Amino acid sequence: MFEKSTYINRRKALKSKGLKGIGIFLGNNESPMNYRDNTYHYRQDSSFLYFFGLNFPGLVGIVDFDSGDDYIFGDDVDIEDIIWMGTQVPLTENAAKAGVHNTAPFTKVFDIVTKATASGRKVHFLPPYRGENKILLEKLLGTSSLVVSSQASLELIKAVISIREIKEVQEVEEIKRACKTGLQMHVTAMRMAQVGTWEQKIAGTIEGVALAGGGMTSFPIILSQNGETLHNHDHSQTLKEGKLMLCDAGAESLLHYASDFTRTTPVGGEFTQKQREIYEIVLAANNKATLLTKPGVTYLSVHLAAAEVIAAGLKELGLMKGDVKEAVAAGAHALFLPHGLGHMLGLDVHDMEDLGQINVGYDNEVQPVDQFGTAYLRLGKRLKPGFVVTNEPGCYFIPALIDKWYAEGINKDFINFDKVNEYRDFGGIRLEDDILVTDTGSEIIGERVPIDPDEVEEIVQKG
Amino acid sequence: MFEKSTYINRRKALKSKGLKGIGIFLGNNESPMNYRDNTYHYRQDSSFLYFFGLNFPGLVGIVDFDSGDDYIFGDDVDIEDIIWMGTQVPLTENAAKAGVHNTAPFTKVFDIVTKATASGRKVHFLPPYRGENKILLEKLLGTSSLVVSSQASLELIKAVISIREIKEVQEVEEIKRACKTGLQMHVTAMRMAQVGTWEQKIAGTIEGVALAGGGMTSFPIILSQNGETLHNHDHSQTLKEGKLMLCDAGAESLLHYASDFTRTTPVGGEFTQKQREIYEIVLAANNKATLLTKPGVTYLSVHLAAAEVIAAGLKELGLMKGDVKEAVAAGAHALFLPHGLGHMLGLDVHDMEDLGQINVGYDNEVQPVDQFGTAYLRLGKRLKPGFVVTNEPGCYFIPALIDKWYAEGINKDFINFDKVNEYRDFGGIRLEDDILVTDTGSEIIGERVPIDPDEVEEIVQKG
Numbered sequence: 001m002f003e004k005s006t007y008i009n010r011r012k013a014l015k016s017k018g019l020k021g022i023g024i025f026l027g028n029n030e031s032p033m034n035y036r037d038n039t040y041h042y043r044q045d046s047s048f049l050y051f052f053g054l055n056f057p058g059l060v061g062i063v064d065f066d067s068g069d070d071y072i073f074g075d076d077v078d079i080e081d082i083i084w085m086g087t088q089v090p091l092t093e094n095a096a097k098a099g100v101h102n103t104a105p106f107t108k109v110f111d112i113v114t115k116a117t118a119s120g121r122k123v124h125f126l127p128p129y130r131g132e133n134k135i136l137l138e139k140l141l142g143t144s145s146l147v148v149s150s151q152a153s154l155e156l157i158k159a160v161i162s163i164r165e166i167k168e169v170q171e172v173e174e175i176k177r178a179c180k181t182g183l184q185m186h187v188t189a190m191r192m193a194q195v196g197t198w199e200q201k202i203a204g205t206i207e208g209v210a211l212a213g214g215g216m217t218s219f220p221i222i223l224s225q226n227g228e229t230l231h232n233h234d235h236s237q238t239l240k241e242g243k244l245m246l247c248d249a250g251a252e253s254l255l256h257y258a259s260d261f262t263r264t265t266p267v268g269g270e271f272t273q274k275q276r277e278i279y280e281i282v283l284a285a286n287n288k289a290t291l292l293t294k295p296g297v298t299y300l301s302v303h304l305a306a307a308e309v310i311a312a313g314l315k316e317l318g319l320m321k322g323d324v325k326e327a328v329a330a331g332a333h334a335l336f337l338p339h340g341l342g343h344m345l346g347l348d349v350h351d352m353e354d355l356g357q358i359n360v361g362y363d364n365e366v367q368p369v370d371q372f373g374t375a376y377l378r379l380g381k382r383l384k385p386g387f388v389v390t391n392e393p394g395c396y397f398i399p400a401l402i403d404k405w406y407a408e409g410i411n412k413d414f415i416n417f418d419k420v421n422e423y424r425d426f427g428g429i430r431l432e433d434d435i436l437v438t439d440t441g442s443e444i445i446g447e448r449v450p451i452d453p454d455e456v457e458e459i460v461q462k463g
Numbered sequence: 464m465f466e467k468s469t470y471i472n473r474r475k476a477l478k479s480k481g482l483k484g485i486g487i488f489l490g491n492n493e494s495p496m497n498y499r500d501n502t503y504h505y506r507q508d509s510s511f512l513y514f515f516g517l518n519f520p521g522l523v524g525i526v527d528f529d530s531g532d533d534y535i536f537g538d539d540v541d542i543e544d545i546i547w548m549g550t551q552v553p554l555t556e557n558a559a560k561a562g563v564h565n566t567a568p569f570t571k572v573f574d575i576v577t578k579a580t581a582s583g584r585k586v587h588f589l590p591p592y593r594g595e596n597k598i599l600l601e602k603l604l605g606t607s608s609l610v611v612s613s614q615a616s617l618e619l620i621k622a623v624i625s626i627r628e629i630k631e632v633q634e635v636e637e638i639k640r641a642c643k644t645g646l647q648m649h650v651t652a653m654r655m656a657q658v659g660t661w662e663q664k665i666a667g668t669i670e671g672v673a674l675a676g677g678g679m680t681s682f683p684i685i686l687s688q689n690g691e692t693l694h695n696h697d698h699s700q701t702l703k704e705g706k707l708m709l710c711d712a713g714a715e716s717l718l719h720y721a722s723d724f725t726r727t728t729p730v731g732g733e734f735t736q737k738q739r740e741i742y743e744i745v746l747a748a749n750n751k752a753t754l755l756t757k758p759g760v761t762y763l764s765v766h767l768a769a770a771e772v773i774a775a776g777l778k779e780l781g782l783m784k785g786d787v788k789e790a791v792a793a794g795a796h797a798l799f800l801p802h803g804l805g806h807m808l809g810l811d812v813h814d815m816e817d818l819g820q821i822n823v824g825y826d827n828e829v830q831p832v833d834q835f836g837t838a839y840l841r842l843g844k845r846l847k848p849g850f851v852v853t854n855e856p857g858c859y860f861i862p863a864l865i866d867k868w869y870a871e872g873i874n875k876d877f878i879n880f881d882k883v884n885e886y887r888d889f890g891g892i893r894l895e896d897d898i899l900v901t902d903t904g905s906e907i908i909g910e911r912v913p914i915d916p917d918e919v920e921e922i923v924q925k926g
């Protein structure tokens with residue numbers, strides 16, 4: 001974990017936000033796979049990690065906004081456990097590492113919450129996303145696990161976001177470490193992108209690279225020669241000559257900060273003419289977006305600028321037509337780029353998504369756009385120094401979507417459907433970097449994952 | 464999945480067990496990591512997989528014991544989803560693969576359960592182990608998620624165990640596939656067992672081997688030079704000269720059958736004299752156990768026989784004393800072997816542990832033994848052809864346990880504590896194989912993971 005002053009300062013910042021009452025931060029417990037004691041890799045809740053730092057199960061943190069006191073509740077292990085688990089550090093000592101000196105056995109958390117509720121104080125909590133924590137909230141608050149989520153505190157959500165969204169220098173360093181492992185994952189995948197290789201073999205191997213680096217993957221790996229299927233976690237195919245392998249994957253650092261990269265690699269190591277043309281368009285959109293990303297601009301405007309690069313490129317290839325700005329305003333680019341340019345990155349790959357995307361990515365000034373494509377943009381609001389965001393334009397040929405738009409005549413003034421149909425089996429390309437908003441502009445975090453098409457070809461060919 | 468006749472026959476067997484009313488089989492949903500949509504590898508519930516075969520989220524299966532009808536409830540994806548997820552097979556078609564022809568949208572499961580409850584029919588369900596399914600049961604039955612587990616049906620539990628415990632030939636073939644990947648994992652770990660290597664690098668790499676094989680690990684990998692810490696998921700050390708690396712790891716096959724092996728490897732590739740002596744004792748216990756494992760004997764008796772081999776060997780080395788059979792009867796071996804010989808293996812690494820270890824491993828004839836060490840034996844009952852079990856004797860030097868026994872004089876007539884103290888920094892050795900109970904005896908499943916100490920040394924030395 002970081003120095004204890006880190007956690008003290010973060011909680012201090014939280015206490016300065018004007019909340020009254022107490023804030024409950026539920027840690028995560030072990031997550032059962034196929035029976036209670038056969039568990040997935042342990043993953044602490046990110047807000048708990050952020051404010052209390054301790055990376056093990058069985059904990060609840062409480063911030064008393066009125067008195068300023070902090071508490072951590074949890075149980076020490078007994079002698080029997082020590083035999084099985086080895087010597088364990090007592091909770092008091094662990095909590096001290098986070099600058100928390102009020103600790104008590106887990107059951108005592110019921111007392112403090114009950115007392116607060118009974119005396120009419122406001123009890124704030126963040127939206128639970130695991131069944132186990134919904135049930136724990138039912139026990140704590142007496143509100144059924146079926147509805148308890150609806151009582152999460154918007155005030156606490158907004159306070160937490162306002163702090164977590166600005167990354168400390170040491171957090172950026174951690175993200176850089178995650179990026180380093182992410183780079184190794186992607187280069188490994190490129191080397192393995194040979195004709196006849198089973199997708200799962202590659203996906204599994206690069207997940208192993210993440211795990212061998214000390215963290216886990218920051219999200220389930222997307223790796224497919226059907227890159228046009230955006231949420232594709234199917235890795236059952238073998239790579240075929242002439243296809244593109246789209247790989248969207250990242251790692252967590254030891255302190256659970258995320259990286260998130262996408263690269264698209266020609267199977268066997270040679271782009272076709274068609275592939276290279278589209279690749280260059282997506283790359284130009286990516287570079288343009290990094291160039292435009294700086295404090296004070298909205299990410300919505302950067303998204304739309306990247307969309308314009310895509311639309312202009314596709315017009316040049318004869319796939320789109322008409323005025324580029326009008327086409328983007330009408331959402332015509334979304335046939336090819338039906339998702340947003342990017343999202344915040346931090347302790348979560350979609351940082352703070354559990355707190356609500358609308359709370360993280362938008363505000364009173366910049367509201368979500370209700371248009372197919374841009375509606376999926378996770379981050380629209382004005383950028384600040386210290387934001388870490390992903391930059392991930394793409395261009396896809398999704399037969400079901402093409403057919404739907406053609407049948408319904410959607411944006412027919414901007415799309416040459418005849419030409420588009422020649423690309424039906426193209427697949428998709430996405431190129432994603434992780435960038436830091438600096439005081440004056442933005443920069444790619446760490447060494448850039450190979451993206452130059454010649455360099456990518458060479459890596460595959462060398463194998 | 465297997466042929467549809469497999470699932471029809473398994474449900475037929477279940478229906479022949481004399482239950483009345485309906486049986487609910489909850490499938491598993493996605494399991495959230497750090498927010499709802501960032502999920503772990505999907506793992507279907509094993510009993511659902513066994514009786515209904517379908518390996519994706521959002522399903523409930525119902526068996527009507529009175530009418531003999533089977534149902535699967537779940538939702539088809541809509542057009543929006545197809546754009547993101549690609550073309551999906553309709554539920555009717557998927558359910559037909561399991562021989563189930565009654566399908567309906569998910570919400571209809573509430574009707575069938577409510578109707579059954581209202582007409583006074585018994586509603587059987589298995590113990591839920593994930594929070595999400597406890598909450599779903601609350602919705603279905605109106606019983607609070609806090610207490611619903613206590614109403615699981617012992618009748619259904621026992622019926623399911625009586626069927627799942629006897630492995631079909633095709634199941635043994637799947638376990639063999641999992642064993643093949645497990646072998647690759649262990650040989651990879653042995654090759655990496657060099658001085659100065661980070662434990663996590665090895666653990667992560669061999670998890671990658673499992674994933675690249677198409678499955679996941681069947682349980683969280685145990686890999687440590689502190690093998691005496693039995694539940695050691697800490698991989699933070701670098702391997703040191705003169706230590707033993709204990710690795711307990713296995714894979715799942717594509718159909719989610721498990722393997723589970725333990726090997727203990729000298730860091731750098733050379734056993735010390737002391738290490739080799741203890742290794743040979745554990746190996747002898749392992750070989751003896753396989754030899755004794757056959758239909759009609761209790762696994763408790765095999766466990767005790769293995770414990771005698773350990774005790775006899777330790778007596779020869781001067782670590783134990785007195786009569787070996789008396790020592791084992793007194794539980795003195797448990798200072799060195801404080802766990803059980805093994806457990807059932809199948810769709811779960813501790814097969815059916817969610818149904819209760821006492822229901823799986825014991826019966827009216829053979830009851831759990833209330834003595835430190837043997838109390839942890841997960842399988843005691845009489846063996847039948849078709850059982851698949853693990854054979855995992857070990858020998859550990861656990862300083863905290865040694866000190867406790869010495870201080871309290873536990874089994875002092877059988878233990879030479881002075882001599883034992885010379886082994887305080889020894890660590891631990893465990894050697895685990897997966898074996899099938901045949902009609903006449905037992906056999907190791909698949910190619911045996913290298914276990915001969917000379918062969919293990921050679922693998923490490925070759926690197």
Ligand SMILES: [Mn+2]
Pocket residue numbers: 260343390392432
């Ligand atoms: Mn991303």
Ligand SMILES: [Mn+2]
Pocket residue numbers: 723806853855895
């Ligand atoms: Mn085992």
